[in-house]
Each structure stands twice: as structure tokens, then as C-alpha cells.
Amino acid sequence: MAFDFIEQQLRARSNDGLYRACKTMSGPQGRLLSVDNKTYLNFSSNDYLGLASDPALIKAWQKGAELYGVGSGGSYLVTGYNQAHADLTEQLKEWLGVEALALFSSGYSANQAIIKLLLGKNDLLIQDKLNHASLMEAGSLADCKMLRFKHNDSDHLSQLLNKQKSADSNKLIISEGVFSMDGDRAPIQSLYQQTKSHDAWLMIDDAHGLGVLGENGQGSVVEAGLQNSNLQIYMATFGKALGVGGAFVAGSQAFIDYLTNFSKPYIYTTGLPPAMVYTISQAANMAETEQWRRDKLQSLIKCFRTLATDNGIQLGCSNTAIQPIIIGDSKQTVALAEKLKTLGFWTTAIRPPTVPVNSARLRITLTTNHEIEDVKMLVAAIRRVLNEL
Numbered sequence: 482m483a484f485d486f487i488e489q490q491l492r493a494r495s496n497d498g499l500y501r502a503c504k505t506m507s508g509p510q511g512r513l514l515s516v517d518n519k520t521y522l523n524f525s526s527n528d529y530l531g532l533a534s535d536p537a538l539i540k541a542w543q544k545g546a547e548l549y550g551v552g553s554g555g556s557y558l559v560t561g562y563n564q565a566h567a568d569l570t571e572q573l574k575e576w577l578g579v580e581a582l583a584l585f586s587s588g589y590s591a592n593q594a595i596i597k598l599l600l601g602k603n604d605l606l607i608q609d610k611l612n613h614a615s616l617m618e619a620g621s622l623a624d625c626k627m628l629r630f631k632h633n634d635s636d637h638l639s640q641l642l643n644k645q646k647s648a649d650s651n652k653l654i655i656s657e658g659v660f661s662m663d664g665d666r667a668p669i670q671s672l673y674q675q676t677k678s679h680d681a682w683l684m685i686d687d688a689h690g691l692g693v694l695g696e697n698g699q700g701s702v703v704e705a706g707l708q709n710s711n712l713q714i715y716m717a718t719f720g721k722a723l724g725v726g727g728a729f730v731a732g733s734q735a736f737i738d739y740l741t742n743f744s745k746p747y748i749y750t751t752g753l754p755p756a757m758v759y760t761i762s763q764a765a766n767m768a769e770t771e772q773w774r775r776d777k778l779q780s781l782i783k784c785f786r787t788l789a790t791d792n793g794i795q796l797g798c799s800n801t802a803i804q805p806i807i808i809g810d811s812k813q814t815v816a817l818a819e820k821l822k823t824l825g826f827w828t829t830a831i832r833p834p835t836v837p838v839n840s841a842r843l844r845i846t847l848t849t850n851h852e853i854e855d856v857k858m859l860v861a862a863i864r865r866v867l868n869e870l
């Protein structure tokens with residue numbers, strides 16, 4: 482029968498404890514989540530600065546709609562680039578210290594765009610082994626040669642670069658700034674040195690670093706002691722710490738002009754809704770200026786790590802808002818997440834293929850919306866379900 486792989490693959494996913502389905506959240510994203518008429522403490526969201534339901538941003542969205550309407554009406558090069566887009570672009574350039582940037586509807590499409598645009602048949606892409614699926618997929622679909630270096634291992638990157646023949650004309654090295662499933666940070670300084678000495682371009686995907694790390698939330702690169710403009714490409718999203726959605730790609734004016742002229746995912750898609758863009762501006766302003774959000778998040782992270790360690794819960798080496806507890810077996814991890822739900826905690830089980838085989842985990846995320854008391858209750862609940870396991 483045609484397309485019978487559909488049923489087969491779904492059955493295999495179920496049998497392996499890897500089946501996925503959306504859960505319907507019935508209210509706004511925040512400290513609490515409502516699902517099926519039950520309320521949970523939310524430890525799964527990427528809303529690190531607690532902005533997704535902030536009253537100031539809800540008002541901004543309303544005001545943006547009044548000023549510019551809800552839809553952009555077209556792609557950026559037709560009617561879709563509004564004053565709201567121009568203002569956000571200028572604001573981000575100033576905040577992040579970059580020469581030029583382009584807005585995208587999602588980080589996923591931004592990553593597809595960059596790799597497809599820049600790398601052809603004779604070019605080389607080298608990525609950290611644990612880079613996000615959007616980067617890995619783009620690399621596999623591109624015509625270039627793709628290699629992966631061991632996670633956060635710039636010596637291995639150096640070996641790979643040294644082995645390349647000079648025929649590899651353009652080389653692009655990509656790492657996440659903060660790894661989405663592990664929460665650890667890339668060795669950005671040494672990646673920078675390696676790429677510089679091999680005449681390669683460096684791109685950092687800072688989806689999980691922007692707003693959270695660096696002076697005034699300028700991200701992982703600034704946290705590492707460099708400037709965002711030291712990189713050839715700095716990319717980040719608006720859907721994590723900024724609490725809204727969408728993404729941008731930053732680089733030299735020539736690179737952004739090239740992207741605007743040649744990148745299909747940029748050209749042939751409807752521009753971000755202007756009311757949303759207006760809201761992102763307000764969110765970026767709050768992320769830049771409201772240092773208390775980062776300070777509070779840091780104290781919650783420290784508290785979580787101290788309490789978890791005191792309770793014999795094994796943690797990775799992350800000091801960011803992403804604190805995975807690696808269980809290994811997928812079915813066990815799902816069972817743990819379900820038990821935590823019965824105790825009132827929403828923690829998502831992350832399984833392969835999102836993470837490597839045998840490394841299923843509870844991906845705990847902390848946000849500025851949490852209180853120390855929430856963290857204490859969470860750690861006690863995790864200890865309890867681990868004991869029962």
C-alpha cells in the first residue's frame with residue numbers, strides 16, 4: 482500500500498516510548514500552566530525572563546495593532562516591511578552592536594536561509610555535534626560538505642580544519658551559544674581564535690543566550706568577552722527570553738544585502754506581523770534595561786543547583802536557566818514526567834531524536850517568574866519521584 486511507512490513509523494515511535502503529540506495549554510504562558518482543567522507549576526518554558534505574558538507586552542501588542550494593524554500584508558520586499566520593522570532593526574543594531582540585520586519569521590527558517598545561501602558544492606560546514614535540528618537539517622540539505630566536531634571541543638574542530646584541503650573555498654563554523662538541551666555554553670573565545678586562524682567564518686546561534694547572558698542581555702558572545710560584531714554571523718530568536726516569536730540574522734551590511742537579494746526564505750514569505758514586531762521592540766527594551774530579571778534568574782539557578790546537589794540529584798555542568806536531569810531511558814523519563822505532573826509540576830521529557838540515544842532527560846527550565854519556594858518544591862518532588870523509580 483502506498484505510504485504505508487506512515488503507520489509503521491508511528492507504531493515504532495509508540496513502541497519505543499518516543500511518540501509525540503501536542504498538549505493544549507488553556508491559558509497564558511507563565512509561572513503556572515493550565516492543561517485539561519488542571520494547574521501546574523511550569524518548569525518547561527523558554528520564557529526565561531518571564532516576558533511572554535507580561536502586561537506591558539500585552540499592551541504593546543494592542544498598541545502595535547492600533548498603530549500598524551495586525552498583518553504585514555506581504556513579503557518584506559513588497560509591502561511587508563513597516564516602520565515597526567525598521568524601528569526594531571535600528572534598536573537591535575544599537576543594543577547588540579551589529580552593523581546590519583534581517584528579520585525572520587522563525588529561527589528555524591533563519592538557519593535554513595543562512596546555510597543554503599552561503600554554502601555551495603565546494604564549501605565546508607563544520608558544526609558542533611549537538612547543534613539544533615534546524616542547523617543540522619539545513620546542513621544535510623545543502624550541497625556543501627558537512628562535518629561535526631565533538632561537543633564543545635575546539636581542539637577537535639582544529640583537527641578537522643587542519644585536515645581540509647585548500648579546495649574547500651568557504652568554511653563556516655557554527656555553534657549554539659547556549660545549548661538548548663544541555664544548557665552548557667560554547668567555548669566562544671577558542672572557536673573565534675580557531676576560525677580566525679583558518680580563515681573561516683564563525684556563526685553563533687544564540688537562541689538561548691540573548692537577553693539572558695552578557696552585559697545588558699547582549700548574549701553569549703559578549704558574555705565570552707567578545708563583541709557580536711567580531712563574528713561574521715550572529716543569529717538569535719525572539720521566542721525565548723524575549724517571550725514573543727520570530728528571529729534575526731546579523732552581520733556585515735554586505736552579507737545582509739546579499740541575504741535580502743538572494744535568500745528565498747527571506748524573500749518569499751510574509752513579513753512578521755507589525756503589531757508583533759512592535760511588541761518585540763518593547764520586549765527587547767525590557768530585556769536590555771531590566772537587569773533585575775537576569776539577577777533573579779541567576780539566584781533561582783543557584784538555588785536549584787545547590788538544593789538538587791544536596792538532595793543527591795545529578796546535574797550537568799550548566800549554569801544557565803536550562804538544567805537537564807539526564808535519565809537515559811525514554812520510557813522511564815516519560816514515566817517520571819508523568820509522576821511529576823500528578824504532583825503538580827510540568828516538566829517535559831525530552832527524548833531522541835531531539836537528544837542522542839540513551840540520553841533522554843527531564844529538561845527543567847527556570848524563569849524569572851519562579852520563586853525560591855517553587856524551586857524548593859520542585860526539588861523535593863524530583864527527589865520523591867526518583868526514589869520511587
Ligand SMILES: Cc1ncc(COP(=O)(O)O)c(C=O)c1O
Nearest residue numbers: 587588589613661686688718720
Ligand atoms: C538553538 C536554536 N536555534 C533555533 C531554534 C529555532 O527557533 P524558532 O523557535 O524561532 O524557530 C531553536 C528553537 O528551539 C533553538 O533552540
